[in-house]
Amino acid sequence: MTEQPIWAAIAAALRAEIAEGARRPGDRLPTEAQLADRFGVNRHTVRRGLAALADEGLVRSRRGAGVYVAPRSTDYQLGRRVRFHRNIEAAGRLPEKRFTLIETRPARPVEAAALGLDETETVVASDGISLSDGSPIALFTSIFPTDRLPGMADALARVHSVTEALRLCGVPDYVRTSTRISGVTADAAQAARLEIRPGAALIHSESINVDTTGRPIEYGQTFFVGERVTLTLDHS
Amino acid sequence: MTEQPIWAAIAAALRAEIAEGARRPGDRLPTEAQLADRFGVNRHTVRRGLAALADEGLVRSRRGAGVYVAPRSTDYQLGRRVRFHRNIEAAGRLPEKRFTLIETRPARPVEAAALGLDETETVVASDGISLSDGSPIALFTSIFPTDRLPGMADALARVHSVTEALRLCGVPDYVRTSTRISGVTADAAQAARLEIRPGAALIHSESINVDTTGRPIEYGQTFFVGERVTLTLDHS
Structure with a gap:
């Protein structure tokens, strides 16, 4: 079994928090710097994890205002x-x-x-x-x-x-x-x-x-x- | 045969001008006052004719900027x-x-x-x-x-x-x-x-x-x- 890349592990952790309701539609996610700190990685890796969640429609970024949990459609x-x-x-x-x-x-x-x-x-x-x-x-x-x-x-x-x-x-x-x-x-x-x-x-x-x-x-x-x-x- | 109401005749005249290409998508229509003058009616009657065209999607009004021929979708x-x-x-x-x-x-x-x-x-x-x-x-x-x-x-x-x-x-x-x-x-x-x-x-x-x-x-x-x-x- 191949090991999960770190960005995918970060995406999976945030995905689980959203699925469990710990983060709700409209909630703002921590900043890239905060997430980098939490997961012990650089911001580039955090960004790749967030991009995967955005691709899935789970989060949205608002220019200059951070990343939010997308409304449940x-x-x-x-x-x-x-x-x-x-x-x-x-x-x-x-x-x-x-x-x-x-x-x-x-x-x-x-x-x-x-x-x-x-x-x-x-x-x-x-x-x-x-x-x-x-x-x-x-x-x-x-x-x-x-x-x-x-x-x-x-x-x-x-x-x-x-x-x-x-x-x-x-x-x-x-x-x-x-x-x-x-x-x-x-x-x-x-x-x-x-x-x-x-x-x-x-x-x-x-x-x-x-x-x-x-x-x-x-x-x-x-x-x-x-x-x-x-x-x-x-x-x- | 019942006679066409005046507002409907105004709508029909403008509809024909759009259909013939005399008025093209994006063109601004004359003002209500100008149209009232042209057709020899009051502005209320013009407004009713324009409302019928807007209902059909043929024209659009932009607040404070007049009425435009809608883009052909x-x-x-x-x-x-x-x-x-x-x-x-x-x-x-x-x-x-x-x-x-x-x-x-x-x-x-x-x-x-x-x-x-x-x-x-x-x-x-x-x-x-x-x-x-x-x-x-x-x-x-x-x-x-x-x-x-x-x-x-x-x-x-x-x-x-x-x-x-x-x-x-x-x-x-x-x-x-x-x-x-x-x-x-x-x-x-x-x-x-x-x-x-x-x-x-x-x-x-x-x-x-x-x-x-x-x-x-x-x-x-x-x-x-x-x-x-x-x-x-x-x-x-």
Whole structure:
């Protein structure tokens, strides 16, 4: 058996401290000089160990401010069936969806196009925030066609879950047909709601869900916090 | 037939000017006052027309700096077969991949794990930049197992295409098994290479491709420019 290089041993020691919770997300690691002292090596060796941890996404360096334990990101699976509560639970976290607005109003052009509606038709528009283990991970807007889903506004207000509300409105199942993903930075209002700094990276996703007959029943836009969520795709 | 509201007519006129190329990505639109004057309406009506265009992603407002024609984003399809050149061509753009580094070196832990290698094995590591119609859209790192792909470093240097280089190394076809997507902001070095401002949003993707026997043959990390690329997923 080959002996572990010293930098790898340092990485392994810090990795174990993070895994055990002795160092938590957001904690600052000791300086390179302190770590060199602790392990009895030079700073070059410490730096190589830290670089390995950064490669794994376990730590992040902020220029001039040291090295921090990276936030634990929540995996969020995208595929033919995307269900918020189930997804967050599958990642071992506690899901919560808070609706901040539910209103019925005329469809906007982009919404009418996505849902295949006439522009004279109305939609149920809902806004809110998604949380994972109590930490805000996304702002969402979900748009539903009023005519196809009578009672949807009341149902959403009652059950705080899109899947449950759709079931109450006679849609027992639905599937996603498309997702479009781009990257943007948070403006001041988004940052305040998501408890991140303005300018932080957001993943913007736009999606369409259809019922079992293929009729669009939800057009969604979501802004995920880039460092708190990893969208995962299984292509197999 | 119902008559079009005035705000919708204003949006349609500006949409046509953008579509015809009279207003190009990055161009600043006339001010609200100028547009109100041109169309003979009040500023409230102009604002509603501009809001519709912003909803469609055609224009963007920068606080205190007016309204601009949004950059034309390149659609990039993710799925079981992801091919850079084919993807960019499918979006009606000219693809180009420039390799800035091709080297053979020991596998890093995260690479060894992704490719199912022993940490004593070596990989061919390549770095580069992807362009669409001459505009930088992504920085990529592609890692290949040396043992499974003899001659890969030379092939990459010769053909500047992963798909072609793999074919030359005896891999006629490959499929993607997984993609992981998160959001980050560009550091100074990334920003300079991508010709964007430091702090601009990047989409970070991590992916694994396998050959037809299921053996991993490429581990990729890509940083897409958020405002120049839209990752698209077709779940049907």
